[in-house]
Amino acid sequence: MTTARAHRRKATAAAIAAVLAIAGAAGCSSKAKDKDTGKAGAGGVKTDVGVTDKTIKLGALTDMTGVYATLGKSVTQAQQLYVKQTNAAGGICGRQLELTVRDHGYDPQKAVAGYTELEPEVLGFAQFIGSPFVASVKQRIDADKPLVLPQAWSASLLGSDYVRVLGSTYDIETINAIDFLMKEKGLKKGDKLGHVYFEGDYGENALSGSKYMAEQNDLTIVEQKIKPTDNDMTAQVAALKKSGVKAIVISAGPRQAASLVGVAAAGGLKVPIIGNNSAYAPQLLATQAAPALEAMYYVATPALPIGDDAEGPSKLAADYTAAYPKDALDNGVVAGWTAAKTMGEALTRACEKKDLTRDGVDKALLSIKDWNAGFGVHDFTDPNAPSSLESVIIKPDKAAKGGSSVVREPEVSEAAQSFKRS
Structure with a gap:
């Protein structure tokens, strides 16, 4: 961990210290009583937190009102759909699923408070949006042992038996994205590559992928660090244009991506721009940036x-x-469904072992290899690795269902295969 990152972690901890203190005072004395060692329930199945003879309770910590509100709504509704369909088919292990949702609005204190509230009541979390927020409670998750399947892809979340990244991490995704730019969009060795990124785990993890590709291909990275509250990319575009970049990576939210692409096109910086998976929503195609997005923008x-x-x-x-005829299709639906389906598969396998305790469900997930929920193959046997190294490259497309079409099928670049984190 770099000194700068250590300082940021300390700052985040200080910002939420009051919440953590309340959590410690209110929760520590009761948890020992609440968490049984695993008593046999209905069907002879061992259970502890969040499981009764009739129900399995799961949590969802989402963003319905903040920078990722569009994503949060889609993820949540997809998971509610999974719960409804699963319960209609008889549930899992003779029990009905219950999903309790809390909106943190992409606010660190609300995210920690939501975890503190739900953790003693649920078996695990099928949703937790925000790499920085998951990271801020990772030590608590490792102690509490609820299985967490976040909609977050920072490599800082690897290494835990209980926080499992679904799909490629941001560094790997960025490596695959730049490989696409070099093989198919004209970026060459020796060129300058712009990278606009959120401060914090998400953006910095993506930036590490850019730096790795720069080392491998003699690229010069022109960095532009921004905050989630920065929505106008005019200054960043001006700086990137002045530096002569030949392509741009953006590791931010949909609003920032739309501004970046729209301002770049209007200002004559017509270079290919590619975003990480969190940097696009099809709702952007209803904005003035739509023509530029369809012409210049790609997403890994x-x-x-x-x-x-x-x-x-x-x-x-x-x-x-x-189920939701008034709502647009987007890839948040895929992320939410895949996480819920993965949680369901772990619960089903744990039931077969007659162990629906938190440890039992985690062990069940560790047994899942070469498994496909319908959107790509996952391997959960190694907590130190993401479940996949593949990336799909898509582009905004008004004519396509869901507002995007595939321009490169699932693929792992040679650079991603050889990448080793320091």
């Missing part, structure tokens, strides 16, 4: 998009549209 994602013709996306798109 860990899974097939919701509009793909494969069986998994096609069925989910139809089911989601039937």
Whole structure:
């Protein structure tokens, strides 16, 4: 860990110290009583936190009102759809699923407070949006042992038996993205590459992928660090244009991506721009930036998009549209469904072992290898690795279902295969 990152972690800890103090005072004395060692329940299945003879309680810590509100809504509704369909089919292990949702609005204190509230009540979390927020409670998760399947892809979340990254981490995703730029969009060795990124775990992890590709290909990275509250990318575009970049990576949110692409096109900086998976929402195609997005913008994602013709996306798109006819399809639906489906698979395997305790569910997840929820193959046997190294490259497309179309199928670049984290 660099000194700068250590300082940021300390700052984050200080910002949420009051919440953590309350959590410690209110929760520590009761947890020992609440968490049984695993008593046999219905069907002879061992249970502890969040499981009764009739229900399995899961938590969702989402963003419905902050920078990722669009993503949060789609992820949450997809998971609610999974719960509804699973319960209608009889549930899991003779029990009905319950999903309790809390909106943190991409606020660190609310995220920690939400975890503190739900952790003693749920078996695990099928959703936790925000790499910095998951990282801020990672030590508590390792102690409490609820399985957490976050909608966050920072490599800082690796190494835990209980926080499992679904799909490629941001560094790997960025390596695959730049490989695409070099092989298919004209970026060459010796060129300058711009990288606009959020401060914090997400952006910095993506930046490490850019720096690795720079070392491998004699690229010069022109950095532009921004905050989640920065929505106008005019200054960043001016700096990148002045430096002569030949392509740009953006590791931020959809609003920042739309501004970056729109301002770049208007200002004559017509270079290919590629974003990490969190940097696009099809709702952007209803903005003035739509023509520029369709012409210049690409996105690296860990899974097939919701509009793909494969069986998994096609069925989910139809089911989601039937359940939420007024809401747009986007890849948050895929992220939410995949996490819920993965949690369901772990619960099913744990039930077969007659152990629905937190430890039992985690061990069940560790047994899952070469498993496909319909959007890509996952391997959960190594907590130190993401479940996949593949990335799909998509582009905004008004004519496509879900607002995007595939321009490169799931692929792991040679650079990603050889990448080793320091």
